[in-house]
Amino acid sequence: MxxxxxxxxxxxxxxxxxxxxxxxxxxxxxxxxxxxxxxxxxxxxxxxxxxxxxxxxxxxxxxxxxxxxPSLNMFTATTTQMEDIHVIDERLDQAESIINLSWEAWFASRPKQVVREVTKLLFNLEKTILTPLAAVHKLHAKELIMRGHGLLGGIYLDELQKDAAFYHYSQAHKVAEEIHDINLSPTYFVLIGDVLRRQNDKMVALSYMEQARDQAIRTANMATLGYVLQILAYAYSDIGNEAAFECAISKATDLLAFADEGKDAAKKEFTPFEIYEIQGKANRDLGKPLKAISYLELAEKSLNHTDSMMPRWRALLEISRGQALYDAGEIKSAIDVISKGFILAYQCHSPHQMNRVRKLLKKLESGPDKSFSEVQNLKSLLYETYMRMDNNVI
Missing domain, CATH: 1.10.260.40 (lambda repressor-like DNA-binding domains)
Structure with a gap:
């Protein structure tokens, strides 16, 4: 031996x-x-x-x-040392399984269960790294802490709890820096910027995202850079910088859609779908609804190639299509499509997507089409749905 x-x-x-x-x-x-x-x-x-x-x-x-x-004071004897190492390995493997299953549970529309399990897991992992550990175990534990915070950041952002999302993405980025993860460090930094963007702090968000881009250019792989540029494109779209948007989304497409590496960096699937959806959103923002609709049709074709995460992405796509149809003046078609998207968003527990429909309803109620029966039907749908939820936010 x-x-x-x-x-x-x-x-x-x-x-x-x-x-x-x-x-x-x-x-x-x-x-x-x-x-x-x-x-x-x-x-x-x-x-x-x-x-x-x-x-x-x-x-x-x-x-x-x-x-x-490792220092001998970590263990009392060789036999005990081997037993402790085995126990630690087993616990960390179990923790990794919980993280992996939690991603699947979130995509399967069980966010509350995920938050409960991952929060408890993070508490235990934080205690673990405060105890004497071999370097390899401490590194593994920190990686899991980073992933756990990153997962909670995504869930809380979808739940419209933006302060909580900011905290968890910040914690994930902090750990990524500690363990020198050159890919996830810029990834979480750009996601912090995305939270700020959704809080309408657009210029600060842009600063975060451009710093993440610069870091990714220096150190990260192509997939990570593509993902960072993809998120940055949203920010350029928000401020109406069409030239910067086109540049960022074009580079992201080259890096992600054709490199077949996007899954690893972003922990997501459907890179082409996301690219098309971003282009659809940007063209809506830029006052080009018909062009937006054409991109969203491409997104739908991309989405049809897989069954994974279908409800959540279907909800996003239908609502985006509804918004584009509204911008194009096709009010009745828009309401029909967006109603389907709202139901899907409710079924997969996505308050963020549901809130997009609420905002459109407010526009409809303050516009010349407020007397349409379709508008009243949409209002009734939202009212009845929110009444079923634990927290009435309408």
Missing amino acids: NGEKKPNIIIRRERQLRGWSQQKVAELVGTSEDVVSRWERGERKPSPFFQEKLCMLYGRSTEELGFIP
């Missing part, structure tokens, strides 16, 4: 967090790709010279990179 080779998963994880290849690390420390591969597989231990270089490269100590054993 003493001669058994044990892979150094810590230096491998540190490399992967930065999106580096083994060849890249080899160039940075002055050795060959084969040597780096052997270090990671545990076939060879770096000499003190290269240990120092790797510590400087990753900003970690020799203990944190697994070159020397």
Whole structure:
């Protein structure tokens, strides 16, 4: 057993967090790709010279990179040490499963259950990292904390609890910075900007997003940069900067729609769908509803290729189409489509999408079409639906 080779998963994880290849690390420390591969597989231990270089490269100590054993006061004996490591591994694996299942539960329209489970999980993980842990376990726990906060940020934003969303995205970004995750750091930073955009703090939001873009250009992979540009395009659309919007969305399309990498960076599917939906929204904002409708038709075709997350995305698409039809003056068709979207949004527990319909209803009630029977029917639908909900927000 003493001669058994044990892979150094810590230096491998540190490399992967930065999106580096083994060849890249080899160039940075002055050795060959084969040597780096052997270090990671545990076939060879770096000499003190290269240990120092790797510590400087990753900003970690020799203990944190697994070159020397963890402090002995962490465990009382070798047997206990092995038992503790097994227990910690098991707990972290369970926590990771909960995070993964929570994403699926949210997409399956169970946000309250997700918030309850992930909040409890985060509390336990925060306690865990305060205890003596091997570096690899502490890193794993922090990754899960980051993902948990990121998930809660998305849910709270959809629930219109923007302050809570801002907090959780900020926490996720803070941890991403701590563990040097070069892809998720700009991702969460641009999402902080997206919260500010939805709070109508548009110029501050734009500042956050452009900083995220600059960081992604310097350090992140193509998929992350594409996702950041995709969100940034929303901000340019909001302020009416058509040229900047077209530039950002064009680059995002090149990076995401054709690179087949978008899922990993953004934790979402349907990159083409999102690109088309953003273009539809932007053209509505720019006073081009007919062009918006054509993009939304493309979004629908993209959406038809998959069954995953169907209700939530269907709701978004139908409501966007309804808004574009309204802008084009097709009031009755708009109300018919947006009513379907509202029902879908209610079924998948998406207050954000439901609120979009409420805003359109206010426009209808203050406009020349307020006497239409379709407008009254939409008002009745909203009233009856909100009356069924726990919190009456109408």
